[in-house]
Every structure is written in structure tokens, then in C-alpha cells.
Amino acid sequence: MDNGFRKIGVIDYQKSKYANLFIIGSFVLSISVGAIIIVLSDSTSNNILKGQWILLGCLCYIIIHESVHLIFMKIFSKERLCLSLKFPTISVGSNGKFSKRQFIIIALAPVVILGVVLALLITFCSESYKFVLSILLILNFAGSGGDYLQVFEMRKYSMDTFFQDNSIETSIYKKK
Numbered sequence: 001m002d003n004g005f006r007k008i009g010v011i012d013y014q015k016s017k018y019a020n021l022f023i024i025g026s027f028v029l030s031i032s033v034g035a036i037i038i039v040l041s042d043s044t045s046n047n048i049l050k051g052q053w054i055l056l057g058c059l060c061y062i063i064i065h066e067s068v069h070l071i072f073m074k075i076f077s078k079e080r081l082c083l084s085l086k087f088p089t090i091s092v093g094s095n096g097k098f099s100k101r102q103f104i105i106i107a108l109a110p111v112v113i114l115g116v117v118l119a120l121l122i123t124f125c126s127e128s129y130k131f132v133l134s135i136l137l138i139l140n141f142a143g144s145g146g147d148y149l150q151v152f153e154m155r156k157y158s159m160d161t162f163f164q165d166n167s168i169e170t171s172i173y174k175k176k
């Protein structure tokens with residue numbers, strides 16, 4: 001099947017010694033910075049949305065985040081997409097082989113695009129929605145530790161390397 005490609009290795013993120021550093025580190029850092037901003041901006045006092053709406057917002061955020069990964073995978077490759085659900089995490093993958101540049105775009109597109117969209121919404125929306133949008137912005141940066149880790153683990157591979165992520169591990173290929 002994989003004519004033209006030679007498999008040279010696999011990245012197992014669970015075995016990475018940086019996994020906890022990235023996932024827990026980005027979580028703690030984003031929540032701390034976010035909490036300080038929320039307190040300083042006093043956005044809780046104008047908040048009109050109840051807890052269930054915030055939870056629903058978080059759920060929508062996660063679905064949109066994963067969809068952005070999938071959209072970019074589909075843009076770069078026509079191969080079949082896959083999805084793995086291991087509560088509480090959901091991750092998506094594709095049978096396509098992506099160049100290093102494409103793989104970096106796929107990994108970072110959600111955190112960058114949704115980060116910009118949420119920052120714009122916070123700037124221009126009414127005071128009453130700033131709190132819930134700030135929570136989603138924190139979730140954006142806090143929940144993307146796995147994506148940062150993916151990009152970080154690619155650092156040792158050259159630009160002519162190809163990556164295939166089945167949503168559990170990433171296989172590494174070179175052109176024959």
C-alpha cells in the first residue's frame with residue numbers, strides 16, 4: 001500500500017518524558033494567568049450566564065477545536081479520518097501522510113485560530129459575555145497541551161519527514 005514511503009519510527013506520546021510537562025504545565029500556567037486576568041478585569045461581576053451554559057460552551061469549544069484539526073487534515077489529504085474517544089479526552093487522526101509543515105499547521109490551527117476568534121469576541125462583545133468567553137479562552141490554551149507536545153516531539157525530524165497520526169500515536173515516514 002505505502003509505496004514510495006518507508007516507515008522510520010513511531011512517536012508514542014504517552015512514553016514521552018515531556019508529556020506531563022506539556023500537558024500539566026500548559027494547564028496550570030493557562031489557568032493561573034486566566035484567573036488573574038478574570039479577577040483584574042472584574043468580568044465575573046457582569047456575568048449573566050449560569051454554570052450549565054458555561055459547561056455547554058466548553059463542550060462546543062472541544063467539538064469546534066477537534067473539527068478544526070479535521071478540516072485541516074481534509075484540506076491536506078483525501079484519506080479517511082479517524083477519531084478516538086478515551087474519556088475525558090477526545091482525539092482525531094487521519095490515514096493521510098502529512099509533511100512536517102502540514103503536520104505543524106494541523107496541530108496548531110485550533111489553538112491559534114480559536115485563540116484569535118475568542119480574543120476578538122472578548123474585545124468586541126458586551127460585558128455580560130466576557131466572563132464565559134474568558135473561560136473558553138483559558139480552555140483554548142489549557143487544553144491544547146497535547147498539540148504543543150506533538151509539535152515539540154517533531155523537532156528532531158527534518159523537513160522532508162512525513163507524519164501519519166491515527167489519533168493514538170504518530171508514525172514517521174521518509175520518501176524512498
Ligand SMILES: [Zn+2]
Pocket residue numbers: 065066069107110144147
Ligand atoms: Zn487539539
